[in-house]
Amino acid sequence: MKKDLHPKVYETQVRCACGYEFVTRTAIGPELGIEICSHCHPFFTGEQRFIDSAGRIDRFRKKYAGLNK
Known part of the structure; x- marks a missing residue:
């Protein structure tokens, strides 16, 4: 095998975030931060959760709050 062909594995x-x-x-580095994993993803947990980091859900509900009347 050739030298220095493969990436360094850490x-x-x-x-x-949960x-x-x-x-x-991995070949990325010694530490990695992720937002969602198999312990909090709805596909694996079977329950629906909304992860709202930018307030998008609240802005949507506020904008369309009067349409239910």
């Missing part, structure tokens, strides 16, 4: 500590942490191997 033991990576992955931290999710607080879950796990260790895996």
